[in-house]
Amino acid sequence: MKKRYIFLFLLITVVLIFISCKTTPPVDTAAEAEKIVEVLPSAVSEYLTKAQKARQRAVDFESPAYFPSEWEEIEAKYEEIGKMPKTTPGEIQEARIAYDEVTAAYDALFEKTVPLYAQAREDEILAAREVVIQSGFSRQFPEYLKTADDLTLTALNQYEAKDYYTARDTAAKALNEYETLQLGANVYLARQEAADRNFINYDPENFAKADEVAGDALKEYDSGNRETAVTKAEEALLRYNLVLANGWTAYAGERNSSAGRERELAVSERANIASREQFRVAEVMYNSAGEELAAGNFNKAAISFTEAEALYAIARQDTADKKKRAEEAIRIAGEKIETSGETAQDADKLIEGGSR
Numbered sequence: 142m143k144k145r146y147i148f149l150f151l152l153i154t155v156v157l158i159f160i161s162c163k164t165t166p167p168v169d170t171a172a173e174a175e176k177i178v179e180v181l182p183s184a185v186s187e188y189l190t191k192a193q194k195a196r197q198r199a200v201d202f203e204s205p206a207y208f209p210s211e212w213e214e215i216e217a218k219y220e221e222i223g224k225m226p227k228t229t230p231g232e233i234q235e236a237r238i239a240y241d242e243v244t245a246a247y248d249a250l251f252e253k254t255v256p257l258y259a260q261a262r263e264d265e266i267l268a269a270r271e272v273v274i275q276s277g278f279s280r281q282f283p284e285y286l287k288t289a290d291d292l293t294l295t296a297l298n299q300y301e302a303k304d305y306y307t308a309r310d311t312a313a314k315a316l317n318e319y320e321t322l323q324l325g326a327n328v329y330l331a332r333q334e335a336a337d338r339n340f341i342n343y344d345p346e347n348f349a350k351a352d353e354v355a356g357d358a359l360k361e362y363d364s365g366n367r368e369t370a371v372t373k374a375e376e377a378l379l380r381y382n383l384v385l386a387n388g389w390t391a392y393a394g395e396r397n398s399s400a401g402r403e404r405e406l407a408v409s410e411r412a413n414i415a416s417r418e419q420f421r422v423a424e425v426m427y428n429s430a431g432e433e434l435a436a437g438n439f440n441k442a443a444i445s446f447t448e449a450e451a452l453y454a455i456a457r458q459d460t461a462d463k464k465k466r467a468e469e470a471i472r473i474a475g476e477k478i479e480t481s482g483e484t485a486q487d488a489d490k491l492i493e494g495g496s497r
Contacts, residue, residue, distance in 0.1 A: 184233050188240035192219065195247035202305065204247075204254040215246045259300055262312045266293055269319035276326035285325070285362075289318035321367065324374050328355055331381035340388025347387075351380035389439035396446035397434060400427055403453040412456040415463050423452030 196219065199205075205212040222239045226232045270289070273279050279286040292315035299308035332351065335341060341348045358373035404427060407413065413420045430445030 185227050185236045185240070188237045188244070192222075192240045192244045192247065195244045195251070198305075199247045199251045199254065202251060202254050202258045202309070204250045207254045207257050208250055211250055215243060215250065218243050218246070255305060259308075259312075262296075262309070262316070266312065266316050266319060269316060269323060273319060273322045273326050276323075276330055278322065278326035278329045281329065282325070285322055289315055289322060292318055321362075321371060324371060324378070325358075325362075328358075328374055328378045328381065331378055331385060335381055335384045335388065338385075338388060338392070340384055340392070343391045344384045344387040347380045348384045351377045351384065354380065386439070389443060393434055393439040393443035393446065396443045396450065397430070400430065400446040400450040400453065403450045403457075407453045407457045407460075410457055410460050412453070412460040416456040416459040419452065419456035419459050423449050423456055426452055 199212075218239075222236060222243060225236050225239065227236045270286075270293075273286060292311060296308050296311035296315055299305075299311055302308075332355070335348060354373050355377035358370045358377060361367075361373060362370035404423070407420060407423070426445055427449035430442050430449055433439075433442035433445055
């Protein structure tokens, strides 16, 4: 009997141990809970990353500038998601859905923006290209224009293939190429103007140095040293502009003297009286030229002095014409008087003869 009780006691002990093993967690419950909290936010990170990428792409292509009100609305939603709790599975799921929605919103805004962005870049490129063409520079150096045109076509192909970032970078290179050619065009035009106006004689040293530096710029450009080429082209442009400035200054002085001499002749010939209106117009231009000269606007002054000189000459010519017509009228009148006198004498003779 005693053995039987011992056996029952051992059996109950074994059963209790078995039940205890079934219901007790194999690990520490606090540590497990902490691990779950760490894992749950990482379940959102993938969705957050997608939203961030979509947002950055929209920023890179200037969506906020093109659609400011829509951008602010999406941004507000994006910030709200960042404040949402993300601890429980339910909260995690809500955050995922919210990030999916805001990602789609950023993508939709980007799709609306990218055609506008592309058009703006195209307009910039075409405007820069037109400046180069109008300058005549491309006729002198057609190979340089072709390089920029090829980059533009490449950018267009990349855009049509939806390789937007690559297209953007290629378009930027094309625009930079056209802008570099614009600098070359400015150098070309400045040199051409200095030569056409014969301003070389006013500053031969700067003109010769500008030619030398401009030649170096072309060599550097052909060698692919764009930064050095730009630096040298800018120096050449500066020197050509100095030639132009010195030329205009000297030329304005010459035109001032010439217009002044023409004015003195007009006054001495009494054009200010005989051709008052023409002289008055010349005076207005002459005084305006003087004001431009005093203000340092030598090119405008030179042009105005030249016009004033021409107007004084017109007044002199008008005066001379009037004098000639007056002299002719006097001559004719004199002839008529002389003829009338001879006629009167003949009449007297006839009368005298008849009375005898």
